[in-house]
Amino acid sequence: MNEPSNVxxxxxxxxxxxxxGDAAFVPSVDIVEKGNAxxxxxxxxxxxxxxxxxxxxxxxxxxxxxxxxxxDGAQFLLHEYGVGDFFRSFQVSEDIDAAAISARYEAGVLQxxxxxxEALRPRKISVGAG
Amino acid sequence: MRxxxxxxxxxxxxxxxxxxxxxxxxxxxTRAFPALxxxxxxxxxxxEAELPGVKQExxxxxxxxxxxxxxxxxxxxxxEKMTFHRQERTTGSFRRTVRxxxxxxxxxxxxxxxDGVLTIRLPKSERAKPRKVQVSVG
Numbered sequence: 671m672n673e674p675s676n677v678x679x680x681x682x683x684x685x686x687x688x689x690x691g692d693a694a695f696v697p698s699v700d701i702v703e704k705g706n707a708x709x710x711x712x713x714x715x716x717x718x719x720x721x722x723x724x725x726x727x728x729x730x731x732x733x734x735x736x737x738x739x740x741x742d743g744a745q746f747l748l749h750e751y752g753v754g755d756f757f758r759s760f761q762v763s764e765d766i767d768a769a770a771i772s773a774r775y776e777a778g779v780l781q782x783x784x785x786x787x788e789a790l791r792p793r794k795i796s797v798g799a800g
Numbered sequence: 801m802r803x804x805x806x807x808x809x810x811x812x813x814x815x816x817x818x819x820x821x822x823x824x825x826x827x828x829x830t831r832a833f834p835a836l837x838x839x840x841x842x843x844x845x846x847x848e849a850e851l852p853g854v855k856q857e858x859x860x861x862x863x864x865x866x867x868x869x870x871x872x873x874x875x876x877x878x879x880e881k882m883t884f885h886r887q888e889r890t891t892g893s894f895r896r897t898v899r900x901x902x903x904x905x906x907x908x909x910x911x912x913x914x915d916g917v918l919t920i921r922l923p924k925s926e927r928a929k930p931r932k933v934q935v936s937v938g
Contacts, residue, residue, distance in 0.1 A: 673805065677826065688891065692893055698888040698889045699888055699889070700876075700877060700884065700886060700887050700888060700889045701884070701885040701886040702877065702882040702884050702885065703883045703884075703885060704879065704881060704882045707883060708885070709877075709882075711853070711889060712890055713850075713852040713853065713916070714916075715850040715851070715852040715853065715915055715916030715917045716850070716915050716916065717915065723922055725872075740838060740848075740917070741839065741848065744829060744837075744839035744846070745839050745840060745841075746838065746839045747838045747839060747840060747845075747900075747901065748836055748837060748838035748898065749837055749838075750835035750836050750837060751835040751836075751837060758852060764805045775915075777852060777855070777915065777916055778850070778851070778852030778853065778856070778915045778916015778917065779852045779916065780851045
């Protein structure tokens with residue numbers, strides 16, 4: 671079983687400067703196509719739901735998750751991961767209906783649904799006779 | 801506008817692909833899932849793991865002596881009607897055991913799972929708690 675990436679992204683690795691300018695963790699993401707929408711599952715445990723930013727601008731989706739600090743000042747015996755904010759952005763190839771994007775945070779996972787724009791949905795064209 | 805070196809991007813993509821390959825099915829992986837943080841206070845040991853998307857009913861926590869075991873599974877968000885464009889999140893079953901350096905009171909261990917963070921509180925047994933020693937001047 672492969673492991674979650676929990677790697678701090680520098681500005682150059684993520685290819686885009688986050689407005690906050692700090693390094694942040696890169697969350698693991700699944701992207702699926704389900705019917706007429708793209709759905710993203712973003713691992714973001716311990717986030718403050720009201721402080722999660724999801725921005726969609728000219729085909730670029732940016733996600734910033736602010737994390738509730740925890741374990742501060744603890745005397746660690748085992749310290750396998752760090753706790754900090756998450757940031758990741760994607761260039762989305764499909765045409766998305768930006769006004770209909772929705773996001774939900776549950777059990778530490780941010781689910782973002784990006785419905786495809788109406789114009790690109792396949793349509794059956796009925797053929798008249800005569 | 802910052803220019804990103806295509807070589808650096810390529811290398812970081814390759815690093816990511818290769819690290820996934822090494823980790824897959826490898827018993828020698830230097831990092832296991834889930835990653836754990838363990839710390840102590842005078843009266844307690846604490847263990848914490850990040851388990852986003854894992855349901856409470858799919859999680860088992862056992863304490864035997866001073867060994868803590870976390871077992872569980874995470875199911876993929878699959879559905880026959882879905883096609884994956886990208887799949888990075890681990891799925892399947894996992895198991896980690898940690899031997900704690902002090903004796904804990906197994907009957908009074910408690911755990912909470914909130915927003916994908918599992919926090920386990922393990923009170924130290926009375927014997928294991930630090931004692932102040934009075935120094936008498938003689």
